[in-house]
Amino acid sequence: MANTSNFLAKNKSVILYGVFLAALLFLLKWLELRFIIINHAFEIYAGSIAVIFTALGIWLALKLTRPKTILIEKDVFTGKPEAFILNEKELTKLNISKRELEVLQLMSVGLSNQEIALKLFVSLNTIKTHNARLFGKLEVKRRTQAIETAKRLCIIP
Amino acid sequence: MANTSNFLAKNKSVILYGVFLAALLFLLKWLELRFIIINHAFEIYAGSIAVIFTALGIWLALKLTRPKTILIEKDVFTGKPEAFILNEKELTKLNISKRELEVLQLMSVGLSNQEIALKLFVSLNTIKTHNARLFGKLEVKRRTQAIETAKRLCIIP
DNA sequence: TTAACCCTCATACTTTAGGGTGATTTTTCA
DNA sequence: TGAAAAATCACCCTAAAGTATGAGGGTTAA
Numbered sequence: 001m002a003n004t005s006n007f008l009a010k011n012k013s014v015i016l017y018g019v020f021l022a023a024l025l026f027l028l029k030w031l032e033l034r035f036i037i038i039n040h041a042f043e044i045y046a047g048s049i050a051v052i053f054t055a056l057g058i059w060l061a062l063k064l065t066r067p068k069t070i071l072i073e074k075d076v077f078t079g080k081p082e083a084f085i086l087n088e089k090e091l092t093k094l095n096i097s098k099r100e101l102e103v104l105q106l107m108s109v110g111l112s113n114q115e116i117a118l119k120l121f122v123s124l125n126t127i128k129t130h131n132a133r134l135f136g137k138l139e140v141k142r143r144t145q146a147i148e149t150a151k152r153l154c155i156i157p
Numbered sequence: 158m159a160n161t162s163n164f165l166a167k168n169k170s171v172i173l174y175g176v177f178l179a180a181l182l183f184l185l186k187w188l189e190l191r192f193i194i195i196n197h198a199f200e201i202y203a204g205s206i207a208v209i210f211t212a213l214g215i216w217l218a219l220k221l222t223r224p225k226t227i228l229i230e231k232d233v234f235t236g237k238p239e240a241f242i243l244n245e246k247e248l249t250k251l252n253i254s255k256r257e258l259e260v261l262q263l264m265s266v267g268l269s270n271q272e273i274a275l276k277l278f279v280s281l282n283t284i285k286t287h288n289a290r291l292f293g294k295l296e297v298k299r300r301t302q303a304i305e306t307a308k309r310l311c312i313i314p
Numbered sequence: 315t316t317a318a319c320c321c322t323c324a325t326a327c328t329t330t331a332g333g334g335t336g337a338t339t340t341t342t343c344a
Numbered sequence: 345t346g347a348a349a350a351a352t353c354a355c356c357c358t359a360a361a362g363t364a365t366g367a368g369g370g371t372t373a374a
Contacts (some may be wrong), residue, residue: 011338034218053210097350110302112330125353132333142360147266179373254320270361281360282323299330300361 087154094137101155103130108147110157244311251294258312260287265304265313
């Protein structure tokens with residue numbers, strides 16, 4: 001049962017076309033009976049049929065090929081420059097201070113402790129202290145781990 | 158001149174259709190003259206016209222609507238689990254070997270040289286050697302820089 | 315088969331990173 | 345205002361990372 005209704009639904013256009021064609025033939029037959037007497041009306045008749053059925057063909061083709069849209073998948077935003085959204089919840093949860101975050105960021109781009117110290121105008125020992133606290137809060141042992149974890153938690157880009 | 162040829166090229170299908178239609182009408186006219194004497198041949202004639210021109214209409218519609226492709230933008234997943242595509246070009250350009258890449262990957266997840274050595278069943282010195290070459294090829298001085306650069310170049314995820 | 319890599323390992327040395335402890339100053343907030 | 349938190353710095357020590365050099369074995373392609 002479901003199959004039958006499904007078939008009808010799917011071929012609605014075809015069936016409609018068939019019915020329309022039959023109706024048209026009847027109409028033409030009637031026209032034939034009426035105007036067969038008129039001389040040279042035959043050309044008009046044939047032309048009419050041609051035009052009408054061409055139109056029908058076009059309509060049919062358009063109906064049947066309606067979903068003729070070539071689907072082109074376009075990956076928007078494939079690249080790296082992903083928008084970074086700082087995970088402030090994690091930041092407060094881990095109780096990481098501004099300065100510590102600053103050190104962490106500089107660390108993540110590959111700077112040494114000495115370079116970070118110079119950049120932040122503090123001593124090397126200060127950076128080491130920041131690091132120690134940072135590692136404790138992030139529960140890691142090395143700076144590379146700290147970077148990995150921080151990136152995973154969206155604390156740094 | 159250019160406009161004319163351009164017009165001809167663009168409307169080739171339409172012109173072809175017109176010519177074909179004219180030829181067909183001539184053919185039908187000829188058929189009419191030959192078989193008009195036969196009784197009830199008219200129905201066959203009309204049917205033929207209907208079928209032929211329906212087919213023509215379908216063909217025409219398909220021809221004219223072929224380049225009508227609708228572009229559908231589809232962004233595939235915006236979230237974090239971004240598919241990593243290894244940049245093999247950069248890899249070959251930098252002349253980084255398989256083993257070096259392996260070390261680089263383990264390095265990037267925060268492992269120490271000793272841990273990498275244990276994981277790869279080689280000595281610590283071997284890892285150090287790999288590192289030295291890696292740093293040379295990536296033109297960096299530290300492992301954190303190496304990780305940063307490698308990620309930027311899509312050599313590691 | 316030779317040259318060119320690649321992977322391996324070693325030794326020796328320097329530099330950097332990290333741990334532990336303690337202390338001072340500044341900021342912040344209740 | 346007074347305590348907590350944050351930021352600063354020092355010293356000592358160990359661990360890890362990084363540099364330099366040499367060298368042996370395996371694979372591969374000219």
